[in-house]
Amino acid sequence: MSREVWCIVEHRRGQLDADSLQLFGAARRLDGEAVAVVCGDEVEELAERVSGQCDRVISLSNSALASFTPDGYAQAIVPLALERQPAAILALHSHFLGRDLAPVLASRIGTGLISDCIDVEWRTGFVGKRLVYRRKLIATQRSIEPGVQVATCQRGAFVVPESTGLGAEVEVLPIEIDAAAIRWEVGAFDEAEVVAGDITEADVIVAAGRGVGSKENLDLVQRLAKAIGGTLAASRPLVDHGWLPRGLQVGSSGKTVRPRLYLALGISGAIQHVVGMRDSDVIVAINKDPRAPIFEYADYGVVADLMEIIGPLTDEVEALQG
Numbered sequence: 001m002s003r004e005v006w007c008i009v010e011h012r013r014g015q016l017d018a019d020s021l022q023l024f025g026a027a028r029r030l031d032g033e034a035v036a037v038v039c040g041d042e043v044e045e046l047a048e049r050v051s052g053q054c055d056r057v058i059s060l061s062n063s064a065l066a067s068f069t070p071d072g073y074a075q076a077i078v079p080l081a082l083e084r085q086p087a088a089i090l091a092l093h094s095h096f097l098g099r100d101l102a103p104v105l106a107s108r109i110g111t112g113l114i115s116d117c118i119d120v121e122w123r124t125g126f127v128g129k130r131l132v133y134r135r136k137l138i139a140t141q142r143s144i145e146p147g148v149q150v151a152t153c154q155r156g157a158f159v160v161p162e163s164t165g166l167g168a169e170v171e172v173l174p175i176e177i178d179a180a181a182i183r184w185e186v187g188a189f190d191e192a193e194v195v196a197g198d199i200t201e202a203d204v205i206v207a208a209g210r211g212v213g214s215k216e217n218l219d220l221v222q223r224l225a226k227a228i229g230g231t232l233a234a235s236r237p238l239v240d241h242g243w244l245p246r247g248l249q250v251g252s253s254g255k256t257v258r259p260r261l262y263l264a265l266g267i268s269g270a271i272q273h274v275v276g277m278r279d280s281d282v283i284v285a286i287n288k289d290p291r292a293p294i295f296e297y298a299d300y301g302v303v304a305d306l307m308e309i310i311g312p313l314t315d316e317v318e319a320l321q322g
């Protein structure tokens with residue numbers, strides 16, 4: 001078994017998802033050689049770009065891989081993995097690529113899959129740790145399958161190693177893809193409406209209260225929600241005014257939510273609202289009244305006029321994300 005840990009570099013049509021470079025950090029945890037695997041169409045430039053942060057790069061280009069499909073990527077990666085037997089293949093546990101690709105790779109290689117790992121190590125076999133039961137427990141899972149291991153890693157769980165400043169060797173391999181065997185066709189990517197999310201499933205919620213002042217101001221809240229990858233929700237008055245659909249109401253006569261982050265904007269903190277969100281992991285409240293009850297439940301409180309800070313706050317988030 002080699003010490004190579006293959007890290008699937010995530011990108012959409014050449015646009016790098018820099019978080020996938022965190023997989024190199026996971027490869028270091030596994031004491032392995034961090035090998036970036038870059039698949040796509042004409043990905044040579046991307047391969048060069050990531051070469052400063054890993055030990056080696058495998059570049060797999062074919063026009064049939066222009067859009068990500070699990071079938072296409074598996075055709076490129078699986079034969080090579082079976083031939084070279086890397087110790088592990090890691091992908092980001094992302095909505096776009098990793099969560100679809102990793103199970104296909106595992107099943108075609110004939111191995112198991114440990115998904116959404118926050119830590120990985122070797123301990124008489126491959127071990128992955130993952131948060132379960134709404135992140136209240138850490139499950140330690142050990143693969144009993146010898147051979148190539150497949151795992152997905154949680155975004156943010158591993159640190160991108162410092163750049164060496166030296167470009168690692170890039171191995172450009174010719175690959176053949178049977179385009180007819182790709183059972184997906186990617187149509188288009190359309191901007192999703194933030195309000196479409198089910199608030200009980202959301203990891204991040206941006207909740208608007210009467211303090212937003214008007215229906216028009218909800219555009220500002222939506223913009224912030226989109227910038228931080230959150231789902232819009234509301235207190236009851238906004239729903240009663242008909243500004244937002246009933247499905248977005250949090251509280252005793254609405255839905256109960258437990259996101260990782262609950263951002264309460266202009267919400268007073270009436271008990272009928274609080275019962276629906278107080279078990280959120282982290283609560284951040286913005287309210288201009290320092291005596292607003294919501295601050296009793298908030299982990300972080302900002303006493304400010306929402307309308308003065310929501311624009312600059314969103315600008316800042318957007319700037320950070322580049």
Ligand SMILES: Cc1cc2nc3c(=O)[nH]c(=O)nc-3n(C[C@H](O)[C@H](O)[C@H](O)COP(=O)(O)OP(=O)(O)OC[C@H]3O[C@@H](n4cnc5c(N)ncnc54)[C@H](O)[C@@H]3O)c2cc1C
Nearest residue numbers: 209210211235236251252253254266267268273288289306
């Ligand atoms: C039977 C029953 C069931 C209910 N069920 C629910 C429920 O499921 N969900 C729910 O939410 N409510 C429910 N309510 C209503 C609840 O009692 C409160 O009236 C409601 O939660 C208040 O909503 P709010 O905090 O958005 O508005 P408000 O209480 O009016 O608070 C607005 C807040 O915004 C702040 N503010 C104003 N302007 C700004 C600004 N520019 N910048 C910053 N802050 C500002 C104010 O200081 C204030 O704290 C229920 C009530 C009853 C009787």
